[in-house]
Amino acid sequence: MKPNLSATDQAFERQVVRFVQRYGPKVDESWRTRAVQQRWQARLTEYGWSVPSWPKQYGGPDWTPTQKYLWYRTCARAMSGYAEPDAIARVGPLLIQWGSQAQQDEYLAEIRTFAQQWCVGYVEPMVGTDLRLFSTTVAHDGEGWHLNGCKVAVFDAQYADKMCCLVCLKDRMSRDESGQRFAFVIVDMHSPGLTLHRQQTLDGESVFRVEFEQVHLAPNCIIGPVGHGGQHAALMDTHLFGVLGRSGVVGAQLELLQQQMRGLAEEDELQRRVSEAEIELVGLEALEIRFTDALQHNLPMPFPLTLLRIRASQLEEKMGTLLVESFGYYALPYPDEITSHNESEIGPERVSGAKAASRSRLAQLTKSAYMDTSLDLQDQLARVLKL
Template sequence: MDLDLTAEDLAFRDEVRAFLDAELTPELREAGRLTTSVFCDPKHTLPWQRILNARGWAAPSWPREYGGPGWTEMQRYIFAAECARAGAPPLAPMGLRMVGPVLMAFGTAEQKAHYLPRILSGEDYWCQGYSEPGSGSDLASLQLRAESDGDHYVLSGSKIWTTHAQFANRMFCLVRTSSEGKPQAGITFLLLDMASPGITVQPIITLAGEHEVNQVFFDAVRAPKANRVGEENQGWTVAKHLLEFERGGGSAPGLYVALERARAIGEGAVSADHRRRLAEAEIAALAIDISERRVLSALASGKNPGPASSMLKINGTEAMQRIDELSIEAAGSYAAVDQPQAREPGANVEPVGPRHSLTAMPRYLNNRAASIYGGSNEIQRDIIARLVLGL
């Protein structure tokens, strides 16, 4: 891929910048600036998603036939980079980037017609039911039972680390429909209504002091078999397809923004060693940027990310963690002050210390999980060793 932007790409970049300048309100920019993880509360993201959807830009990777803009890979990259640069709040990925592409690949015509427009509009807000107590990185060992009962499955068990389950009205979920053969062979992919009787959501407060994740309990929950995606006991194939989109790609723009933030925190008050490590982090971000553009070239020719998504997941998450550490060091003692009220968009609470240090510690703590969720980085290294190196 030619890394230089064409005249058409430059014109598109200018169009995106003009749109962001016009539509991204100060309130939305503040919400983006104060977001400390890949998720921002829907009270901030859904208004932005509606603005984008009205322009046809809510789902950059979706084809036109399903309501997307039909952009090229480079246009998607430009859009992500400009949104990061402008400080737009990140849209929730569960619907737009995860279950949406899965439905396009494996869903029935009825499922696509019903769910895809509701994902675009934000009417359906999704969470992901994958991890369980004792079944995190070893996802194939999951035990949430789904017993067949006529036209329904009856679910009993629990899911954990379920991000934004407290907001979601829908869940895409992996359940066990058979215990015969290999563990992967007995898993089924289901779409669930979070208002179903028997579903209970209990909050888990993170190290950052935020309610982002939950444990979800299922007590004889009835789920229509019509909400199954793919065939019974073939959910592992569906899940692997989804994980390719969850694991890698598009992290370089966020790394560049994080680098700028780290430099601003430590401006004029850091050591030569700190500046050297900032330079090393910038080199790492540039290498990831180039690798992502190589993957864009492969995607443009119709290929899936494949094992490259594992490589980008490893490098992107670990690079972000290194930048977070530099921000913490630069913030010094101010990083230790816990002040969640001052981080709430629109709050009239004055922060203790410089405002640009306000989110350093929560970002650091939140991003410790990035090398675990979506398949731990150790698992990603195993995937690369097996599929790329043949070990």
């Protein structure tokens, strides 16, 4: 048993850290800025690092599981709010496993080089994670496929060229009793009949409700064999990004928290809770490393991946809570578009920590309440464990 990285992996990690420092967003930049994203994406493409989770023959960098883990952890740690685009983390693997040759030829290279932006349409109002309740429908009317319904909580819809959308399929070939089958379909975001409605989250970020009214789809819009949508959805949920390496996010939160604590006197109770959370972070890292180690050596998984998702969510929430408390009165300012335009940060640097801090303070507020559907995930884990 050895706790430390091999020399090769250490060198890899150093290279990755340098890359992220050089090309990731600077302290005063935000991921929401298109220019920042484009700079990052151009470098990723140049290095051949844009699709870490894809197989080599589709342009993946052929990293070992340990290297992937280090990449994810470094990105999570260094770049607050960074997320691998859904196109790469979720749509790509779906197309690689289930897409037709024509679909792969048409889309994969575009996705890999960021030439095309994608979003994922999954959640529907009042549906949660119960697939049976999905009602967004694709039907064939004799002339072509038409899409009707609504998706909510869609990220990046404002930039997207395409949507990968989970639908119920109503076609003449359906044979099961409900007449419904699930599938993912490819939707052109500029289609007539498709409308975007902005929804604002607690921290002022944007997500979208996307409505479809008789949206006409291309003939080869369906991904893979019809009726495996459930299976496909499960595949999308097994992507490692956003699960493995999330200790990096928590590590960044802890760093911010410790920075905050230095300015505070007489906070023994808070200090105690920070130590507690720090130990939980050590525990999360240990879980991640165990999981990665099993992937690396092709061993059976020591525990289901869901466990990592639950723990990471719980811990981000806990750190978020501690951070909000550590901000004291500076938890109050809410910088909206009007008052923060061209203005400097609210409050002295010492308490606000860094530029764009009140924005990140708001992000912590949101995190403290809801990082992930951890209650649903507990149900999921209960099923996996066959309780």
